[in-house]
Amino acid sequence: MVKAVAVQTFGGPEGLEVIDLPVPAPAGGQVLVGVEAIGVGGVDVVIRRGALAAYGFAEGHILGGEVAGTVTAVGDGVDTSWVGRRVWAFTGTGGGYVEQAIAPVEEILPLPANLSAVDAVTLGSSGIVAHFGLSHAHFAPGESVLVRGAAGSIGIMTVQLAARGGAGAVAVTTSSAERGDRLRALGATHVLGRAGEGGEDAPAGYDVIIDVVAGADLPSFFARLNPNGRMVVVGAVGGQPPADFGTKMMAAFQKSMSFATFSAATVTEADRRTVRAEQFAAAGRGELETVVHEVLPLEHAALAHQKMDAGEVFGRIVLTP
Incomplete structure (x- = not known):
């Protein structure tokens, strides 16, 4: 047994x-x-x-x-x-x-x-979601990125990959100054509260938002997207968003914002394997x-x-x- x-x-x-x-x-x-x-x-x-x-x-x-x-x-x-x-x-x-x-x-x-077994399961799935989540958002070097819910393994990897990818700014939402300091050490440039408030000299808007949380407050973050900005939800630890969350996007119709969800299940096995092997080697x-x-x-x-x-x-x- x-x-x-x-x-x-x-x-x-x-x-x-x-x-x-x-x-x-x-x-x-x-x-x-x-x-x-x-x-x-x-x-x-x-x-x-x-x-x-x-x-x-x-x-x-x-x-x-x-x-x-x-x-x-x-x-x-x-x-x-x-x-x-x-x-x-x-x-x-x-x-x-x-x-x-x-x-x-x-x-x-x-x-x-x-690479230890413990490190492998810390990186294995989260690194893939972070990598392809940023790709799904069409992130490009120089763009500003906000990671909502950055203290989990997916958020932490997204912060590191955005910083390594040449982001112009990497802002994070988190629950404490101590966590903010730890995220800065991993590549974050601005630390915001959970609702996206605060952050000295933080950008007024972001080209990309990677959201691990979803939940009731998701629609409020549409206001933080730049024109042509893209929000990608990669997790829903905060639960489902309101049924009418799309009305917030329609209210800002002229900003040409995009909203998407992302699941690693839509990535081919070969592509997941290639990226995961690269990330394991980088972690090693x-x-x-x-x-x-x-x-x-x-x-x-x-x-x-x-x-x-x-x-x-x-x-x-x-x-x-």
Whole structure:
């Protein structure tokens, strides 16, 4: 048997329970990974709350989408040379909060020797969303960028990539001066409050807004877009925006603003693999910083979610079996 964490009851973190499962066996095209590290993502929190139940997520669901560890077995049609190799693996929309995880072979990537399993799951998904989110916004060097909800792993990576990409300004929204200082060290040039207020000498408007939060306040940020500005929502940790949020855009019709959502599911596997390998190599060389808030045992998954709900997390919480 192996330990896993399932959402036995939708709602608060107390609905997470440690359960026993039979040791999984990889089917054709799959690998079995002996898990060393599990990334706790914002989507895990949204699923746990039951907000995505209408999309097929039911109670009993095992959370987690990314793990890192060592391949211990492979299914039919998979090269046996994978056995014994350290890999990052994407398990899908669940199945990651486990001691041994199943993943499709096309969704695994070898780890550089100088990158830990903990760092891999801190960067693996968030780096891809940050990279392609900026690309989806058609970000160009010299443009100003606002990252809304910058203290999470996606926001932190977006700040670093925008700064490395030659942004004219990188503003962030965050909840405290201390977090602002940490984000400045990662490349932010202006620190704003959660509502986008403050920030000495901050730009009056932005060419690109990358929004990890969504929620009720999303429409107010349209006013912070420059003419021809683009807002891309890459997460919804704050919940759904108001049903009529588009009226704010229509009120500023002459600014020619654009609004889009972005999911990494729309990026080809080959492109994700290429960029992820580049980012892993950059992190191994110290050119990208992986920010780990805390490492907790797998059985403390509920505590990890309590910290996420309380807004205490800067970077990523990682679970270890």
